[in-house]
Amino acid sequence: MSEEKFTKRILCIGAGYVGGPTMAMIAAKCPKYKVTVVDINEDKINAWKSDELPIYEPGLLEVVKQARGRNLFFSTELEKNIKESEIIFVSVNTPTKTFGEGAGKSADLQYWEKCARDIRGSAESDKIIVEKSTLPVKTAIAMERILSENDKGLHFDIVSNPEFLAEGTAIRDLENPDRVLIGSKETESGLKARESIVEIFANWIPRDRLITSNLMSAELSKLVANSFLAQRISSINSISALCEKVDADVSEVAFAIGKDSRIGNRFLNASVGFGGSCFKKDILNLVYLCETFGLYEVAAYWESVVKMNDYQQNRFVQTINSALFNTVTNKRIALFGFAFKANTSDTRESPAFYVTKKLMEEKAHVVISDPKALKNAKMDLKGFNDLIEYEEDPYKAAHKSHAIAVLTEWDLYRELDYEKIYKEMEKPAFIFDGRNILDHQKLFEIGFNVYPIGKPHLIHFKEV
Numbered sequence: 001m002s003e004e005k006f007t008k009r010i011l012c013i014g015a016g017y018v019g020g021p022t023m024a025m026i027a028a029k030c031p032k033y034k035v036t037v038v039d040i041n042e043d044k045i046n047a048w049k050s051d052e053l054p055i056y057e058p059g060l061l062e063v064v065k066q067a068r069g070r071n072l073f074f075s076t077e078l079e080k081n082i083k084e085s086e087i088i089f090v091s092v093n094t095p096t097k098t099f100g101e102g103a104g105k106s107a108d109l110q111y112w113e114k115c116a117r118d119i120r121g122s123a124e125s126d127k128i129i130v131e132k133s134t135l136p137v138k139t140a141i142a143m144e145r146i147l148s149e150n151d152k153g154l155h156f157d158i159v160s161n162p163e164f165l166a167e168g169t170a171i172r173d174l175e176n177p178d179r180v181l182i183g184s185k186e187t188e189s190g191l192k193a194r195e196s197i198v199e200i201f202a203n204w205i206p207r208d209r210l211i212t213s214n215l216m217s218a219e220l221s222k223l224v225a226n227s228f229l230a231q232r233i234s235s236i237n238s239i240s241a242l243c244e245k246v247d248a249d250v251s252e253v254a255f256a257i258g259k260d261s262r263i264g265n266r267f268l269n270a271s272v273g274f275g276g277s278c279f280k281k282d283i284l285n286l287v288y289l290c291e292t293f294g295l296y297e298v299a300a301y302w303e304s305v306v307k308m309n310d311y312q313q314n315r316f317v318q319t320i321n322s323a324l325f326n327t328v329t330n331k332r333i334a335l336f337g338f339a340f341k342a343n344t345s346d347t348r349e350s351p352a353f354y355v356t357k358k359l360m361e362e363k364a365h366v367v368i369s370d371p372k373a374l375k376n377a378k379m380d381l382k383g384f385n386d387l388i389e390y391e392e393d394p395y396k397a398a399h400k401s402h403a404i405a406v407l408t409e410w411d412l413y414r415e416l417d418y419e420k421i422y423k424e425m426e427k428p429a430f431i432f433d434g435r436n437i438l439d440h441q442k443l444f445e446i447g448f449n450v451y452p453i454g455k456p457h458l459i460h461f462k463e464v
């Protein structure tokens with residue numbers, strides 16, 4: 001299609017886990033729009049142009065291929081693309097700040113603010129700027145202030161369009177979302193900008209799922225959605241600790257309470273803890289926001305969700321240590337999974353990272369296995385790589401090991417030949433199922449000592 005035939009020119013700054021898939025979906029669904037994704041990371045952009053995409057996400061390559069070269073483009077040229085676009089999504093990273101005021105809690109907005117200044121510097125016409133990144137409430141106002149301080153007489157409307165996709169199911173979530181939230185100022189031009197963004201998604205999403213709100217509600221809703229989801233996991237994880245004490249089974253409890261339609265059955269899988277780049281960061285962001293407004297009790301309430309997650313990860317390592325007769329030193333321990341969840345190569349804030357570090361402190365011989373995340377695992381653990389073994393094949397990883405710890409719920413781990421694995425392990429052989437995905441009774445019958453989360457331990461000797 002020639003340039004003039006495109007009815008909208010959309011730019012996205014940031015070609016990461018959100019920018020790449022969301023723009024690929026928009027381009028695939030709307031051939032009449034030109035969609036360009038830019039990033040400062042040239043390697044990443046080159047990977048987006050190839051068949052070895054920079055992230056693993058089921059179904060993503062097919063969607064990218066549908067539109068790439070037709071109306072979807074990847075580039076490192078920021079200035080030219082800013083000039084050309086009417087709508088700019090900003091989807092850069094907003095990690096937790098590690099220095100200065102708010103360190104450890106508030107969002108580090110340096111990448112975000114740089115984008116605002118780059119847009120202001122290069123723009124030659126009015127534009128709609130869409131917040132795609134997850135941001136503290138009122139960031140839109142700060143952005144508007146920066147952008148409006150231009151001497152070219154340009155007008156910028158800020159729209160908040162937080163992303164709710166989950167990794168591993170991103171394509172399904174983008175194609176068929178529960179809702180898309182679009183917030184804007186309720187001025188004439190704010191409402192017009194809002195409608196312009198609604199129009200994009202209305203190409204494939206029913207109108208009743210396109211929710212609109214004011215800017216602050218949209219920004220806040222994103223933080224609250226993640227906090228509520230994480231809270232459910234911490235709630236069930238807290239109960240898993242109690243289940244282990246009273247011989248209850250956390251899956252049965254979750255099933256029983258989930259049958260109440262007011263509670264619902266999703267996000268009640270007890271685990272070694274939640275990971276991922278966002279839950280902890282976004283809750284801490286909410287905590288910081290509450291503290292800023294003097295709402296200390298509210299802040300403490302939400303902070304406890306993160307504390308419970310830390311407790312659960314630590315409890316898992318303690319269980320391994322005490323089961324292995326209080327010493328893991330020089331013991332070979334195979335970790336099945338390093339990604340923070342199945343079907344992604346992402347390892348950010350993965351519980352596996354915490355477990356590895358703790359086991360290394362005890363001088364265990366850790367062997368990490370994962371079908372997609374070994375590259376990221378090696379980067380996360382650089383500095384320790386002489387001491388860690390990486391082995392994609394789980395059979396080889398488990399060979400001569402004293403224990404296996406399942407840390408990611410990859411389907412592949414459900415389907416392994418555990419009789420074969422057992423035969424090749426040191427005895428007594430232990431398995432710690434941090435995701436409750438295995439057939440525990442069967443493993444016990446094979447000969448394993450089995451430690452699920454929130455269920456009775458199945459052991460062949462009296463616990464010391």
Ligand code: NAD
Nearest residue numbers: 014015016017018039040041091092093094111133134163
């Ligand atoms: P990411 O780190 O994968 O991607 C961010 C990209 O932005 C990086 O490739 C980085 O190089 C690029 N970038 C940073 N500064 C830039 C600049 N000035 N110009 C051009 N490119 C720049 O991060 P992500 O996981 O995609 O998350 C992005 C935002 O979306 C975050 O705010 C996050 O909280 C939010 N979010 C993430 C998810 C998720 O599943 N990962 C889901 C919903 C929302």
Ligand code: UGA
Nearest residue numbers: 163164165166167267268269271273274275276278340341
């Ligand atoms: C989460 C939200 O689900 C998305 O809606 C949101 O857009 C995204 O964060 C974000 O803002 O980044 P994501 O982190 O990709 O998505 O994955 P989830 O499926 O939410 O899982 C998060 C963590 O919780 C994983 O470690 C997962 O294994 C764990 N989890 C999840 C449990 O331990 N138990 C459960 O029942 C569900």
